[in-house]
Amino acid sequence: MKRRASTYVLLAAGLLVVVFPFLWTMLASFKPESEIRRNPPTLLPAEWTTSNYAGLFERMNMGTAFLNSAVIAIALVVANLLFCSMVGYAFAKLRFRFRNTLFGLVMVQMMVPAIVVMVPQFVLIAKLGLVNTFLGIVLPFVVAPLGIFMMRQFIADIPDELIQAARVDGAREFRVFFSIVLPLCRPALATLGLITFMTSWNNFLWPAVVAQSEDMYTLPVALAIFSNAQATQYGLLIAGAVVVVAPILLLFLFLQRYFVQGIASTGLK
Amino acid sequence: MATTLERPVAVKTPAPKIGKPRNSWVAWIFVLPFLVVFVVFWAGPLLAGLGMSFTDMRSTDVRDPFAVDVVGVENYLRLFDDELMRKAALNTLIFVVTTLPLTIALGLAAAVALNSGIARLPAAFFRLGYYTPYITSIIGIAVAWRFLLDPDAGPVNQFLGWIGIDGPAWLSDERTALPVIIVMTAWRSFGFDMVVLLAALQGIPKELYEAADIDGAGRWQRFRSVTVPMLRPALLFCTVYSSIGFAQFMEEPLVMTRGGPAGATTSASLAIYNQFGAGAYGYAGAAATVLFTVIVALAFLQFRIGRRS
Numbered sequence: 001m002k003r004r005a006s007t008y009v010l011l012a013a014g015l016l017v018v019v020f021p022f023l024w025t026m027l028a029s030f031k032p033e034s035e036i037r038r039n040p041p042t043l044l045p046a047e048w049t050t051s052n053y054a055g056l057f058e059r060m061n062m063g064t065a066f067l068n069s070a071v072i073a074i075a076l077v078v079a080n081l082l083f084c085s086m087v088g089y090a091f092a093k094l095r096f097r098f099r100n101t102l103f104g105l106v107m108v109q110m111m112v113p114a115i116v117v118m119v120p121q122f123v124l125i126a127k128l129g130l131v132n133t134f135l136g137i138v139l140p141f142v143v144a145p146l147g148i149f150m151m152r153q154f155i156a157d158i159p160d161e162l163i164q165a166a167r168v169d170g171a172r173e174f175r176v177f178f179s180i181v182l183p184l185c186r187p188a189l190a191t192l193g194l195i196t197f198m199t200s201w202n203n204f205l206w207p208a209v210v211a212q213s214e215d216m217y218t219l220p221v222a223l224a225i226f227s228n229a230q231a232t233q234y235g236l237l238i239a240g241a242v243v244v245v246a247p248i249l250l251l252f253l254f255l256q257r258y259f260v261q262g263i264a265s266t267g268l269k
Numbered sequence: 270m271a272t273t274l275e276r277p278v279a280v281k282t283p284a285p286k287i288g289k290p291r292n293s294w295v296a297w298i299f300v301l302p303f304l305v306v307f308v309v310f311w312a313g314p315l316l317a318g319l320g321m322s323f324t325d326m327r328s329t330d331v332r333d334p335f336a337v338d339v340v341g342v343e344n345y346l347r348l349f350d351d352e353l354m355r356k357a358a359l360n361t362l363i364f365v366v367t368t369l370p371l372t373i374a375l376g377l378a379a380a381v382a383l384n385s386g387i388a389r390l391p392a393a394f395f396r397l398g399y400y401t402p403y404i405t406s407i408i409g410i411a412v413a414w415r416f417l418l419d420p421d422a423g424p425v426n427q428f429l430g431w432i433g434i435d436g437p438a439w440l441s442d443e444r445t446a447l448p449v450i451i452v453m454t455a456w457r458s459f460g461f462d463m464v465v466l467l468a469a470l471q472g473i474p475k476e477l478y479e480a481a482d483i484d485g486a487g488r489w490q491r492f493r494s495v496t497v498p499m500l501r502p503a504l505l506f507c508t509v510y511s512s513i514g515f516a517q518f519m520e521e522p523l524v525m526t527r528g529g530p531a532g533a534t535t536s537a538s539l540a541i542y543n544q545f546g547a548g549a550y551g552y553a554g555a556a557a558t559v560l561f562t563v564i565v566a567l568a569f570l571q572f573r574i575g576r577r578s
Contacts, residue, residue, distance in 0.1 A: 004385070004386060004387075007382055007385055007386075007387065008387070008391070010382060011379075011382050011383070011387070011391075011395050014379065014382075014395075014399070015395055015398045015399065018398060018399055018401070018402065018456065019398055019401065021402075021410070021413050021414060021417055021456075022401065022402075022405075022413070024413075024417065024424060025413040025416060025417070028416070036422060037421070037422040039421075039427050039430070040427060040431075041424045041427050083302040083303070086299045086300075086302060087299060087300050087302060087303045089299055090296045090299035090300045091300070094293070094295070094296035094299065095293065095296070096293045096296035096297060096300075097293070099296075102300060102303075102304070105307055105312075106303065106307075109307055109311050111513065111564075111565070111568070112311060112315060112561070113513075113516075113517040113538070113557075113560065113561060113564060114517070115517060115519060115538040115541050115542060115557060115560070116315065116318060116557040116558070116560065116561045117310075117311060117314040117315055117318060117557075118542075118545065118557075119314075119318060119321070119545050119550050119553055119554060119557070120313070120314035120315075120317035120318045120321065120554075121310060121314045122545075123317070123550070124309070124310070124313065124314060124317075139306070139310065140306065140310040140311070142302070142306060143302045143303050143306050145303075148303060173295040173299075174295075177299075198404055201406070202404075202405070202406040202407065204406070204407060204408055204520055204524075205519075205520060219406075220406050220407075220408040220409075223408050223409070223412065224408050224524055227408075227411075227412055227415075227524070228527075232419075232422075234416050234419070234422060237412050237415075237416065238412060238413060238416050240409075240412065241408075241409040241410075241412040241413050242409075244406045244408060244409040245405045245406055245409035245410075248404055248405055248406070249401060249404075249405065252397075252400075252401070252404055253397070256397060
């Protein structure tokens with residue numbers, strides 16, 4: 001019993017250390033700039049203010065960046081839900097030549113570091129005239145290998161009899177997919193959607209390369225550029241950090257069971 | 270680093286039980302999205318990068334890529350003479366060999382603690398808390414840490430001041446900049462290892478511990494002779510997956526220090542990124558090819574060693 005109590009104390013202390021940067025920053029974002037720099041520091045704001053947030057949205061087009069991030073993330077979620085489940089279905093339930101070779105390529109793509117292909121990818125995007133467009137930011141990621149992998153694992157567990165029965169009825173492969181397989185995939189789709197949204201929302205490198213004008217910046221890009229220009233405007237900067245981080249934290253808080261399901265669905269038990 | 274929980278191992282191969290592959294061309298329509306994106310945006314650029322690395326291509330050549338000159342292995346030879354590239358390679362090596370054990374140790378400690386008979390609800394709460402740094406934007410985190418570590422306005426040095434320690438200028442001091450990034454990365458990444466290792470811990474059969482008890486094993490002995498061997502596959506996965514990610518680290522220094530001070534935090538990836546920014550596409554391609562080769566070799570080697578022991 002004594003041992004268990006000490007485990008709790010240890011875990012709680014660890015938690016405090018881990019969330020301290022979030023907690024402190026979040027609270028500090030509601031302090032006026034002078035209080036942020038005060039020594040000794042205050043934990044809770046002595047004077048609550050939202051002026052940092054107001055200033056942020058005034059100074060750096062945060063509204064547009066927020067909207068851009070949302071549009072890109074939603075587009076990628078829709079594309080990945082459709083494409084990853086289609087491809088995953090083929091790998092799990094259809095028979096065709098080179099199936100295993102092709103699946104090996106999925107694994108290969110998963111291992112390619114972003115920086116290694118970044119330059120030629122950019123040259124390609126430039127050739128296609130897609131620099132500084134949503135399409136240019138989105139296209140390389142519309143069917144993520146990880147999503148294919150996940151959907152394949154999930155669809156493999158759907159009983160063949162269900163699919164076979166529909167085929168006997170004379171349904172075409174696409175109808176089998178859309179009306180039998182896809183509805184059964186709902187839990188996996190929820191997980192995939194969540195992971196895709198999060199990855200896209202946090203993605204920095206590629207959007208920073210493709211987006212070249214302020215009206216195309218995503219949130220992380222806008223914040224990074226602002227922080228390079230205004231390295232010591234802490235009030236505005238940490239308010240920006242909160243705006244970038246908070247949506248994902250909220251999403252994760254409410255939907256965390258789908259993350260846990262995601263682990264189980266890839267065979268990690 | 271990809272922000273996800275999945276891992277590409279332990280695949281159960283779904284046997285293609287459904288007979289009668291009527292219309293196998295239909296299957297190709299289903300895989301078409303992957304095929305197109307893979308060929309156009311991944312395989313193509315990968316090969317193009319390899320090709321580019323043997324030329325003197327610069328950003329100004331984008332309009333007419335066939336006008337560039339083939340220079341053979343000159344870019345590769347230049348790499349090994351480049352002081353900054355050597356420094357970047359060394360920084361990357363230091364970063365990987367320190368961050369990797371630190372992250373896994375933290376993840377293992379958290380997983381073992383969470384698996385030691387903690388009630389379900391608090392366990393879920395702790396797990397959520399420990400996992401949060403992993404799912405948040407690196408830019409948001411970098412901004413927060415820069416503020417926390419500010420020599421004057423940051424709370425860290427203010428706290429240190431209370432106990433009479435004059436804290437350094439963490440991110441602009443050559444001695445502390447890379448260690449800060451190492452600690453920050455371990456803090457950010459250990460939640461992933463924790464989730465993986467916790468799942469593996471929960472899969473260890475209770476009988477093994479009972480057998481160890483009968484043999485009169487103490488706590489430490491039980492951990493060493495039951496837990497660690499049973500965790501080996503999960504530990505191997507964490508090692509390979511994390512070292513692939515850590516070997517390409519760049520966003521952390523890019524937003525925290527821009528590689529400074531004096532190149533102290535410039536990683537291999539960041540050096541490549543800077544070459545790309547400077548327009549030296551051929552040279553950047555050569556460096557990228559070397560990095561990719563090292564990463565693949567590293568992953569391969571780890572699997573070989575992990576399998577043998």
